[in-house]
Amino acid sequence: MSSSPTLERLPLVVRDWLVGWLPESLRWLAGSLLAIVAVIVAFASLFALLTLVERKLLARVQNRPGPNRTGLPFLPFTKNRLFGLGQPLADGIKMLTKEDIVPRTADRVLHFLAPIALLAFAILTLAVIPYGRHLVPLELEAGVLYFFAAGAATELGVFMAGWASRNKYSLLAAMRALAQLISYELPLLLSIVPVVMLAGTLSPGGIVERQGGWSFGLLPQWHVFTPWGVTGFAIFFVTALAESNRSPFDLPEAESELIAGHLTEYSGFKYALFFMAEYFGMCALCGMGVTLFLGGWQAPLPFLAVVPSYVWFVAKLLTLLLAFMWVRATLPRMRIDQLMRLAWKFLVPLALVNLGVAAFWALTADWTGAVRATRWLIAAVLIAGPFVLLGRKLTTGLAPRTYRYAA
């Protein structure tokens, strides 16, 4: 049972109808442009919404109401403020009309190029994510590789911004960004290798197809419901937080120690571009996490497959994004040495162990019946053992913390 084909193909029908007005020779070009515009518009409006949702959510966690004064412009004379839904619009107008200040000693060309490069690479990553059964803007055989290649280049933007500002805080932020991102690149890539290994393909669409179907007619066969999958997803989640410079890994822009780091010398719309790039990168990483581990556009239960696939993708994406915000609201920022310890002494070894478990899983794919439970047990022990041992070893001598007070 699956959703009605009309609803499933609706975006494609709309596209074909729009493109149909053009002469035959221009159709493929118009189709591609339309896909690009659709992706950018969708994520730009999601960005606007997310800024509001994040501020609201952080405010609720901190027991205050958050932005609630700005109504929508088409409801000017009513008392209804719609929970401050007009805030993103007001923010956008403010950013556009603010003065753009460039420090006198700054490297003007790089200072100008940095936000553009950052945003461009972030947009590039959005191209290969399968948003629905028929909704892949760019189908590539090596799509996963393309995604991480484009994502790896975003660090350059942060570095350029920090260096070009000619400001010591910004330069420190650039150094931190380089160190952090190069450290977390390795566990990020190692955490997705098992997925590629088990799915046997590098194409995001193919990986989602492999996660279709239900065991016992009820449980979805997503990667996250396997021992290696849940470990991989946990590592992916932590490293994705670090890669998108989100709290508790927001050391490059640490506003309380580096006065916002690489953003210090930026104002006006360039500043807004940095935020846009950050949210786009976050959305792209969450989308890739959904694709690789959470079954992509697949429905969670068989009878729910009547709902179109893209709705499921968006629902899962929003859930992950909200989890990112929840983490930001909950955890304090790490120190740089804690950050490095976590990456090199915990995440990388765990990801390597996980790779071994995935290999075991791939070799025992033909175990059926009662032996299937043994397969689960062995894989779970192989993961949980090193996890506990590593955690114990890394925390010995650190706890409990002793406090000394003046008598």
Add this chain to the structure above:
Amino acid sequence: MITLLIIATVTVVSAGVALLLRNLIHSALLLIGNWVGVAAFYLWAGAEFVAFAQVLVYVGAVSMIVLFAVLLTSRSPADMALAPHTRSRVLAAVVTSGAVLGVLLGAVISTPLPGTNITVPSVTVRDLGNQLGGPHAGAVLVVGVILTVALIGAVVIASTGRDDGKPDAP
């Protein structure tokens, strides 16, 4: 053809300008531009996988190390040596670069060019993986061992600075 010319121009010009500039960071960034150009060339030639691997490894990782090295060792532009110190250094530089150039040119010239009617081979990522994991697995392992040894060597050389036996406070 025009695409190839544009790619070639970007690649060569960025490399050339990177050599001429006195600002090390600008040179490093132009070098990254050069790597992107090489990746674009691979993409133009239909080697999708190699192109993305090039971007991932060079633009994503090696560039970071280059920038790190430049930042950590950077000195003021004033005390950068513009002229070589001794004549033997000039000689050594000329001999080394000449040898590299000779090897590369020799390889380029001795490679036979196929005729005009060539069939483009279609190599999928799966084929590449099977080749690397099957017949060429030994070579991959050897390269891995060499890189690991180089990495460990670099760590050993770099870690001789401070050794007071006490670990950092957590």
